[in-house]
Amino acid sequence: MAEVLIVEDDRMIGETLRDSLRGQGYRVRLVTSGSQAIQTLAGGTIDLALVDLGLPDLDGVELIRRLREAQPAAVIVILTARRDEIDVVVGLEAGADDYLMKPFRLAELLARLRAHLRRGPAAAQRARLVVGQLEVDEVARRATLGGVAVELRAKEFDLLARLAMGAGEAVSRETLMSDVWDAHWFGSTKTLDVHIAALRRRLVEVAESAGCLAPAITTLRGHGYRLEVPTGDAVAGGR
Numbered sequence: 421m422a423e424v425l426i427v428e429d430d431r432m433i434g435e436t437l438r439d440s441l442r443g444q445g446y447r448v449r450l451v452t453s454g455s456q457a458i459q460t461l462a463g464g465t466i467d468l469a470l471v472d473l474g475l476p477d478l479d480g481v482e483l484i485r486r487l488r489e490a491q492p493a494a495v496i497v498i499l500t501a502r503r504d505e506i507d508v509v510v511g512l513e514a515g516a517d518d519y520l521m522k523p524f525r526l527a528e529l530l531a532r533l534r535a536h537l538r539r540g541p542a543a544a545q546r547a548r549l550v551v552g553q554l555e556v557d558e559v560a561r562r563a564t565l566g567g568v569a570v571e572l573r574a575k576e577f578d579l580l581a582r583l584a585m586g587a588g589e590a591v592s593r594e595t596l597m598s599d600v601w602d603a604h605w606f607g608s609t610k611t612l613d614v615h616i617a618a619l620r621r622r623l624v625e626v627a628e629s630a631g632c633l634a635p636a637i638t639t640l641r642g643h644g645y646r647l648e649v650p651t652g653d654a655v656a657g658g659r
């Protein structure tokens with residue numbers, strides 16, 4: 421049974437969420453401040469955290485950073501008001517996997533959470549993908565570049581694996597959203613872009629330390645992304 425932590429200072433929203441999630445069979449803890457959330461972290465593993473960015477005592481982004489550190493395998497979803505859109509990007513960069521704009525439909529939230537939990541670390545599938553110096557092992561959930569481990573967050577890994585599966589092919593935004601995040605929902609575009617940006621940064625960092633080229637992820641305007649297949653030494657060495 422999945423453990424869910426809700427951090428929300430608006431009692432109405434928090435209690436409604438808690439009751440609905442309990443009704444779905446989740447074990448749920450509701451806290452109304454950042455400091456309570458941090459105390460809760462000591463109490464065991466969390467599978468999923470729903471975090472309101474506007475908390476009375478602690479910056480929501482700082483809380484996400486601490487949550488991510490304490491619970492590397494947890495899925496973290498930001499709950500936010502539309503006016504805090506900038507914070508969403510910062511929150512995603514700090515370690516959140518997804519976000520939901522208030523007001524949201526409960527049915528939509530529940531569908532998202534089910535999808536996230538299904539895709540948790542336990543859902544090992546498929547195989548080992550090799551694209552040039554990049555290797556993505558979907559069973560072990562491990563990626564290496566030039567033999568050096570690429571440390572990725574859950575969704576970054578899923579995104580890289582999905583792109584690697586279709587290496588050299590254009591993969592549409594819709595496909596990436598539905599395969600990595602399940603279903604489409606409003607506002608998800610930013611989630612994808614932030615994760616791509618983070619993925620590119622990590623690949624470049626690792627490529628530098630491994631002394632090889634970073635695999636390029638090309639942006640296809642109005643369509644999606646493509647993970648490029650390196651043309652290889654033969655071409656680099658001239659004809």
Ligand code: CA
Nearest residue numbers: 429472474475
């Ligand atoms: Ca709030």
